[in-house]
Amino acid sequence: MLKKSFYTLLFFSLLISCKKGEVKELSQKVTSVKSYTYNELKPLLERNDGKTYVVNFWATWCAPCIKELPAFEKLNEEYAAKNVEVILVSLDFPKQVDKRLIPFINKNNLHSKVVLLNDVNEDVWIKAIDSTWSGALPATLIYNAKGRKFYEQSFDYEKLESELKTIL
Template identity: 35%
Template sequence: MTQPVFLAILVLVATLAGMAGFGFYHFTGAPEAAPPTAPSLASHLNEIKGSQRPDFSLPDLDGDIRHISEWDGDVVLINFWATWCPPCIREMPAFVEVQETYGEQGVTIVAVAIDNEQDVRDFYETYGLNFPVLLGETAGIAVSRDYGNRIGALPYSVLLDREGIIRFVKPGELHQETLEDELRPLL
């Protein structure tokens, strides 16, 4: 092997090794700074608390168009969810129980499914949901964004008081105890 060929191979091997090392460090070992959106998201969620709920209309499982104003005067939990979302599925039994316990006191859970109709229909029947389920799909994502969900989190829950003022917002799984703690002062 001639010296120029040997040097070319050596340079190529060194370059590839350097690229591999950089890639390994960058993708596995590089220290990460806090995501820049974390503080701005928390700040944004605090800003929407105390604001009037945005209006929206979506179809229910019967194909009827339902408007959020239909539940004016109730304490309303709007929950954005999907059948393929494990934390969304874990929340549903608690929501059924909360609706059963507090429904007569003017509490309504409105579930906005970011999912296809057949999967939602199957889920509704299997889990015995006792509250309105609206079919959001793509329109539901836009409604979720209007309610402050800038990152597209699922589940995402928004609690409204009887005047339609946003009082509590929770991206991620909402546990029954937390929901009831937020709900009781609004009854």
């Protein structure tokens, strides 16, 4: 009887959490984040495979970064079928990955690819990513075979989508 009640409760909880009759996928929890040095990350910033990449540099301690993340998640969802990939490059401190970054990813149900840039030579990689970048966050790189644009600013969804369309 207890087992049946549990499954009934689970079923109705899932049913109530669904919007407009759509079943929402239960996401698996993230347990690790791949860590890259700049030299390891560099190929992700220079791909020429027919896709358009939107690479956002952010951190959990950056309030403007957190505010704009839903725009990147929405872009990832709406443009995945249009050969666009969103990559969220975390600049969180490596010692805080388990206690801060991974819980943040799970709590906010991030679906975009999240990686950690773990390289202390910021004087080298900041300028290598874009010569105009001061190192401030948030920052975003949008690129494909047609072009490359770098932004040291925050985005809302409309502005982000508009900038993406200029390079598609």
